[in-house]
Amino acid sequence: MSAAEVLGWSSLIALVVLGLALLLSAVRIILGPTLSDRVLALDLMSVLATGFIATLAVRTGRYLYLDIALGLALLGFLATIALARYILSRIPTDQQLQPERRVHDL
Amino acid sequence: MIYDIVIYVGSAMLLLGSLFGLLAAIGVLRLPDLATRAHAASKAGVIGAGLALFTVALVAFDAVIAVRALLGITFLLITTPLAAHLLVRAGYRTDEKMRIYLTLDERQPKSKSPL
Numbered sequence: 001m002s003a004a005e006v007l008g009w010s011s012l013i014a015l016v017v018l019g020l021a022l023l024l025s026a027v028r029i030i031l032g033p034t035l036s037d038r039v040l041a042l043d044l045m046s047v048l049a050t051g052f053i054a055t056l057a058v059r060t061g062r063y064l065y066l067d068i069a070l071g072l073a074l075l076g077f078l079a080t081i082a083l084a085r086y087i088l089s090r091i092p093t094d095q096q097l098q099p100e101r102r103v104h105d106l
Numbered sequence: 107m108i109y110d111i112v113i114y115v116g117s118a119m120l121l122l123g124s125l126f127g128l129l130a131a132i133g134v135l136r137l138p139d140l141a142t143r144a145h146a147a148s149k150a151g152v153i154g155a156g157l158a159l160f161t162v163a164l165v166a167f168d169a170v171i172a173v174r175a176l177l178g179i180t181f182l183l184i185t186t187p188l189a190a191h192l193l194v195r196a197g198y199r200t201d202e203k204m205r206i207y208l209t210l211d212e213r214q215p216k217s218k219s220p221l
Contacts, residue, residue, distance in 0.1 A: 002110075003109070003110040003113040003114060004113070006113065006114060006117050007113050007116065007117050007120075007165065009117075010117035010118075010120050010121050011117075011120055013121060013124070014120045014121055014123065014124035014158070015124075017121075017124035017125065017127065017128050018124050018127050018128070018154075018158075020128060020131075021124075021127045021128045021130065021131035021132075021154075022131070023131075024128075024131035024132060024134070024135050025131045025134055025135070027135060028131075028134050028135050028143075034140065034197065036140050036193055036194075036196060036197030036200070037140055037143065037197075039193055040134065040140065040143055040144055040147055040190070040193055041134055041143075041147075043147065043186075043189055043190070043193070044130060044131065044134055044147040044151045047147075047151045047152060047154070047155045047182065047186060048127050048130070048131070048151060048154065048155065050155045050158075050159075050178075050182070051123060051124070051127055051154050051155035051157075051158035051159070052158075054155070054158035054159045054161070054162050054175075055120060055124070055158050055161075057162055058116070058120065058158075058161055058162055058165055063162065063166055063168070063171045066159075066162055066171060066174060066175060066178070067174075069159070069178065070174070070177075070178045070181070073155075073178065073181060073182055073185070074181070077185040077186075077188075077189055080189040080192070080193060081188075081189060081192060083193075084189070084192040084193045084195075084196045085192075085196075087193075087196035087197065087200055088195075088196045088199060088200070090200055
């Protein structure tokens with residue numbers, strides 16, 4: 001086999017395996033008992049999709065896909081940060097707690 | 107000749123990276139609580155995507171694309187642990203069920219009141 005054929009087959013196998021990984025993390029998003037688990041699986045999904053698009057760039061030879069992968073990584077990071085801040089903001093406010101247990105003491 | 111060797115190495119990296127990605131997904135699916143799941147997702151997942159980006163850097167034979175892919179790897183290595191840390195911190199503060207699996211909890215709440 002020539003080197004190009006080896007690259008074609010290995011990128012095909014990598015696409016299938018990464019697709020399986022995306023499916024498994026989607027199962028965790030559906031199951032996930034808490035909101036934090038779901039957001040974590042979503043973060044993993046965006047990282048895996050970055051790898052998927054990079055593999056696609058190797059397979060098709062169109063390296064413009066690399067920019068899409070980097071943009072997706074940036075977007076996934078910002079989404080995870082925003083959702084983590086949202087989860088933090090769901091802690092009961094100071095009025096609902098006893099005065100000796102403020103949020104910043106936890 | 108040297109091109110062929112680089113492409114073979116890139117193929118191996120691609121397969122290894124996809125296996126790491128699958129490992130991360132299995133870890134997120136099978137491990138018992140949020141902290142261990144974050145451990146699987148933020149270590150194995152970033153290696154999976156990073157090896158795929160590294161393959162792009164190897165196979166493209168173009169310095170501009172290689173530098174961009176390496177910058178992407180650096181970005182992933184910086185941001186993914188950061189996001190996982192913030193998420194586990196938020197989960198720890200809001201969810202008491204997460205503390206069942208902790209063997210050492212240095213920030214135990216003093217009273218029985220809910221967070």
